[in-house]
Structure formats: structure tokens, C-alpha cells
Amino acid sequence: MPPAPKLRGVTGTLLKDRYRLESALSRGSAASTWRAVDVRTGEACVVKELSVGAAVREGSGAQSWDGDFTKVVELFEREARVLAHLDHPAIPRFIDHFRVEAEDDVRLYTVQELVEGDTLEALVGSGRHFTEKEAVEICRAVAATLGYLHDRSPPLVHRDVKPSNIIVAADGSVHLVDFGSVRNALEGDPHDGKTIVGTYGYMPMEQYEARAVPQSDFYALGMTLVFLLSHRDPTRITRTGLSLDFRPLVNVSERFASLIEWMIQPAPDDRPPRAARILAALDAKVENLPSAPLPPGHARWPDPEMRGRPEVVHAQKALALAIGVVLVVVSLLGLLVGGFGF
Numbered sequence: 001m002p003p004a005p006k007l008r009g010v011t012g013t014l015l016k017d018r019y020r021l022e023s024a025l026s027r028g029s030a031a032s033t034w035r036a037v038d039v040r041t042g043e044a045c046v047v048k049e050l051s052v053g054a055a056v057r058e059g060s061g062a063q064s065w066d067g068d069f070t071k072v073v074e075l076f077e078r079e080a081r082v083l084a085h086l087d088h089p090a091i092p093r094f095i096d097h098f099r100v101e102a103e104d105d106v107r108l109y110t111v112q113e114l115v116e117g118d119t120l121e122a123l124v125g126s127g128r129h130f131t132e133k134e135a136v137e138i139c140r141a142v143a144a145t146l147g148y149l150h151d152r153s154p155p156l157v158h159r160d161v162k163p164s165n166i167i168v169a170a171d172g173s174v175h176l177v178d179f180g181s182v183r184n185a186l187e188g189d190p191h192d193g194k195t196i197v198g199t200y201g202y203m204p205m206e207q208y209e210a211r212a213v214p215q216s217d218f219y220a221l222g223m224t225l226v227f228l229l230s231h232r233d234p235t236r237i238t239r240t241g242l243s244l245d246f247r248p249l250v251n252v253s254e255r256f257a258s259l260i261e262w263m264i265q266p267a268p269d270d271r272p273p274r275a276a277r278i279l280a281a282l283d284a285k286v287e288n289l290p291s292a293p294l295p296p297g298h299a300r301w302p303d304p305e306m307r308g309r310p311e312v313v314h315a316q317k318a319l320a321l322a323i324g325v326v327l328v329v330v331s332l333l334g335l336l337v338g339g340f341g342f
Helices: 052-057 070-083 120-125 132-150 214-230 254-263 275-282 310-339
Strands: 019-027 031-038 044-051 094-101 106-113 117-119 166-169 174-176
Touching: 019 044, 044 052, 044 070, 052 106, 070 094, 070 106, 117 120, 120 166, 120 214, 132 166, 132 174, 132 214, 132 254, 132 275, 214 254, 214 275, 254 275
Parallel strands: none
Antiparallel strands: 019 031, 031 044, 044 106, 094 106, 117 166, 166 174
């Protein structure tokens, strides 16, 4: 086991005789992210460092995890395990995972491909105003990436989709980062019921109850689009009941506004069931979109995959027959009333 450097996160430090730290991208009380270079290949990379000792001494995560610092370590190691098995162009490539031990500390490291670009948060902060076309392409790219995650068995839920975790590279490609909160949708977790992972304003109600589902990621993506197009944090936008009144703040088509509205419905069952439905909507394969919110529990958009199924056709015929009977009864009552001179 290589000895730990005396100081945590120092420029020039060589880790594992391979990764040289160049500059800090972010620094926290226990975790830091560094731009580094792989001296074996000469390629730039990102090194994430977690000091377990600092997590213990400074109580990192105490407010989020009831003082249980082991959850910080568990999330960090979970990210490495998940990334090691992912292969998607919009997800930074996993390179390495290791630990360095010293007498008073244990430090965990993950190494990933460096994506050169800016986060959506940084772009909006710099004054960038996006067109609907640009927002649509960002939505398409992130939805496709979420579809890749959700198609695993069991599904993987990111749980922290937000502007600071989406990077637009110099070539215009869109990347989803920070998989520290990812989990299996069906995974048992001893912290369930008290662990809240996500970002306020971007995570839906069910996530506050520690029961994230794939549709939770769609909600977060929808809120990210609201931020992107309005330049307002979702927490600063008024609501009518549980519905976010974002439409007056954005300049987009009715179709795209309806899609965003569908994605941020309060109930998971009222959101898109899967990423493919979002992509189909963006490709204009879904017709007759509702322009006004529907009551909770109602399906938002008609599903083309349901058309033609026997049970659907039967229900449609039964409804048509019922309407016909009602019309006949109303007509007969009209004749009777007219016949008696009322």
C-alpha cells in the first residue's frame, strides 16, 4: 500500500505513481475533486478524493445522514462500483478506483475521464440564454442517458440530475456526471426511511421519502429545463397547489412546455413512464397533447403503444355504446316532454 501524502489534496501530488494532481476543481471539508494527468498515458483526468478521517472529525454529512459518516463512504464507493460497469458516450469513462491508508486517515479515490466544458449552472450564471432548439437537444441527450441507466436490470436511478451535474462539452456534446447518489431502484438500503439524497428544488416528493424511482430523474430533468429557460431556481417560482407556474417565465412552444409540464407532475405515475416516451415526444411522434394540467391520477399524454390493443378497442366500443344510449334516452325524453305540452 503506497504511503499517504502528508497533506490532503496538494497540487503536484502523485497518487499510485500514476495520477498527478494539477488543480482543484472543487474542495469540501472531506471531499475534493481535482484535475489531474495520467503520467502513463499523458491524458487529462478527474480525480475525486474522500478523506474518511475528515468525514469523521468534521462530521461531514451529519445533517443529511443523522451523524452516520459511513453513508458518505458508502455513496463514494457505490459511485465507483456503478461507474466501473457503465459504457455510454455521455457518461465520463471510469478509469480507476483505489484507497490510500495512513496512520490517521484513509483516503478513497476514483479516477474518470475529463470532460472539457461548462455545466449548465455555470453557463446560465455567465449570462447564456438558450434557445428552445438548444434546450430540446439537451433534453434529448440527458433523456437518452437516463434511458440507458433505467434500462439496466434492476434500473439505475441517478437521483441528482441538476444543472451543475450536466456538462456541455466544447464540441456541443452533453454529459451527465456525479454518480455518487445513484442506486438500484429495487435495491434494499438499511438507510431507507431516513436517507434523503438529492438537491432541494430538483428532487420530487417521493425522493424526500427515500423512495426514488426512474420517474424521479424525469422530474429533475424537467426542473433543470425550467431553470435553463427561465434563469430562476425552481424554489423561486410560484406554485398553484403542487403545480409549478413556469409557463409565463419561458419562451418556448406549447408542445415543449407541455412536455416539461408532463415531466414535473407531482405524482410519479403522471410523468413519462420511460425515457423512450420523452424521446418520442421530442421527435413529434405523439399527437393531441393536452395544453392544460390534468387532475392528479390522470394520464398526461396518449400512449401510441396502447392504440389497437383488444382491451383498449373494447373499452372504446363500450364507451361509444354508452354515449349512444344516453343520447337516445335524452331524445325520447324530449319527445315525451314535447308531447305533453310542457
